[in-house]
Amino acid sequence: xxxxxxxxxxxxxxxxxxxxxxxxxxxxxxxxxxxxxxxxxxxxxxxxxxxxxxxxxxxxxxxxxxxxxxxxxxxxxxxxxxxxxxxxxxxxxxxxxxxxxxxxxxxxxxxxxxxxxxxxxxxxxxxxxxxxxxxxxxxxxxxx
Amino acid sequence: xxxxxxxxxxxxxxxxxxxxxxxxxxxxxxxxxxxxxxxxxxxxxxxxxxxxxxxxxxxxxxxxxxxxxxxxxxxxxxxxxxxxxxxxxxxxxxxxxxxxxxxxxxxxxxxxxxxxxxxxxxxxxxxxxxxxxxxxxxxxxxxxxxxxx
Numbered sequence: 058x059x060x061x062x063x064x065x066x067x068x069x070x071x072x073x074x075x076x077x078x079x080x081x082x083x084x085x086x087x088x089x090x091x092x093x094x095x096x097x098x099x100x101x102x103x104x105x106x107x108x109x110x111x112x113x114x115x116x117x118x119x120x121x122x123x124x125x126x127x128x129x130x131x132x133x134x135x136x137x138x139x140x141x142x143x144x145x146x147x148x149x150x151x152x153x154x155x156x157x158x159x160x161x162x163x164x165x166x167x168x169x170x171x172x173x174x175x176x177x178x179x180x181x182x183x184x185x186x187x188x189x190x191x192x193x194x195x196x197x198x199x200x201x
Numbered sequence: 202x203x204x205x206x207x208x209x210x211x212x213x214x215x216x217x218x219x220x221x222x223x224x225x226x227x228x229x230x231x232x233x234x235x236x237x238x239x240x241x242x243x244x245x246x247x248x249x250x251x252x253x254x255x256x257x258x259x260x261x262x263x264x265x266x267x268x269x270x271x272x273x274x275x276x277x278x279x280x281x282x283x284x285x286x287x288x289x290x291x292x293x294x295x296x297x298x299x300x301x302x303x304x305x306x307x308x309x310x311x312x313x314x315x316x317x318x319x320x321x322x323x324x325x326x327x328x329x330x331x332x333x334x335x336x337x338x339x340x341x342x343x344x345x346x347x348x349x350x
Contacts, residue, residue: 058235058236058239059237059238059239060238060239060240060241061231061238061239061240064228064231064238064240064242065240065241065242066222066242067242067245069220069221069222069242070221070222070242070243070244070245070246070249071245071246071248071249072220072221072249073217073218073219073220073221073222073223073246073249074217074221074245074246074247074248074249074250074251074252074253075217075249075250075252075253076213076214076216076217076220076221077214077217077218077221077223077246077249077250078217078249078250078251078252078253078254078257079213079217079253080210080211080213080214080217081210081214081250081253081254081257082253082254082256082257082258083206083209083210083213084206084207084210084214085254085257085258085261085267085275086257086260086261086267086268087203087206087210087267087268087269087271088203088206088207088210088267088269088271089264089266089267089271089272089273089274089275090274090275091275091276092210092214094214094302094303094304094307095303095328098303098307098325098328099328099331099332102328102329102331102332103332110203110204110207111203111204111207112207114204114205114207114208114211115207115208115210115211116211116307117208117211118207118208118209118210118211118212118213118214118215119211119212119214119215119218119304119307119308119311120215120307120308120310120311121208121211121212121215121311122211122212122214122215122216122218122219122308122311123215123219123224123308123309123311123312123313124311125212125216126216126219127312132219132312133219133220133222133224133225134225134227135224135225135226135309135312135314135317136225136226136227136228137226137227137299137300137301137309137314137316137317138226138227138230138300139226139298139299139300139316141316141319143298143299144298144299144301144316144319144320144323145319145320145323146295146298146323147294147295147296147298147299147301147320147323148295148299148301148306148319148320148321148322148323148324148326148327149295149323149324149326149327149330150291150292150294150295150298150327151292151295151296151299151301151302151303151306151320151324151327152295152323152324152325152326152327152328152329152330152331153288153291153327153328153330153331154288154289154290154291154292154293154294154295154327155288155292155302155303156288156327156328156331156332157284157285157287157288157291157331158284158285158286158287158288158289158290158291158292159284159285159288161292161302161303161304162296162302162303162304163214163302163303163304165289166247167247167250167251167254168254168258170247170251170254171250171251171254171255171257171258172254172255172258172275173255174276174278175278175281176278176279176280176281176285179281179285179286179289180285180286180288180289181289183285183286183289183290183293184289184290184292184293184296185233185293186290186293187289187290187291187292187293187294187296187297188233188293188294188296188297189233189234189235189297190293190294190297191233191293191294191296191297191298192230192233192234192235192237192297193234193235193236195297195298196234196236196237197236197237
């Protein structure tokens with residue numbers, strides 16, 4: 058392992074993380090829920106009366122973030138290297154996996170770990186390990 | 202009021218993802234690439250988010266109602282089961298292929314990224330597949346609920 062010091066952005070990472078944590082905290086102290094994006098989105102698949110508008114509003118907020126940002130400044134770099142085929146496969150895996158696993162990077166990784174939930178810590182270790190293993194296979198075994 | 206709070210939380214969350222670099226799939230993959238030139242930034246994103254989140258969740262530990270009077274609906278302790286681990290592993294493989302997880306997928310869609318939109322559409326199809334399999338597995342649907350009034 059070597060550290061890519063030129064790519065390392067500690068200040069924006071910490072500040073961005075704190076902003077993410079603030080959003081999750083606000084959502085919890087105001088609405089009493091976990092800011093788990095896969096669950097919020099997935100819940101729209103079986104809509105129940107009175108349980109729809111807050112989900113749509115949260116999703117709309119996420120979609121609006123780059124638009125709001127774009128009004129004030131140029132968007133930061135967004136680089137997607139994966140092919141369309143890989144993205145389609147990856148999307149399906151993320152869509153299925155997060156629902157069976159009951160959460161994603163936000164619900165388990167941020168909120169669950171913040172609450173010291175053993176389930177979320179286990180889930181976070183599992184998806185981090187699988188993610189690193191996948192990148193290892195793709196970058197160092199298949200196309201080194 | 203809850204809807205407005207939801208929108209604000211989603212917006213702030215999305216801005217945080219943009220500031221943090223989580224909305225840049227190339228950077229996410231740089232973090233997951235432990236054997237290559239490793240970019241540790243996202244560990245600090247997690248640290249920053251958890252530091253703030255842990256404070257809030259500790260504060261509301263004994264709450265039954267939120268500041269807006271909503272019931273606190275946080276999950277209680279549950280077992281670590283195979284579904285949790287297998288699901289998370291499958292999610293991790295998808296995350297490692299694309300460098301995109303659900304929050305950034307929505308941010309990328311808002312940014313007008315064609316690749317982000319393809320990922321999001323596939324992810325929603327994956328959600329649909331989950332619902333389909335769960336419904337199939339579940340007990341036969343009972344009689345339609347009676348409508349009062």
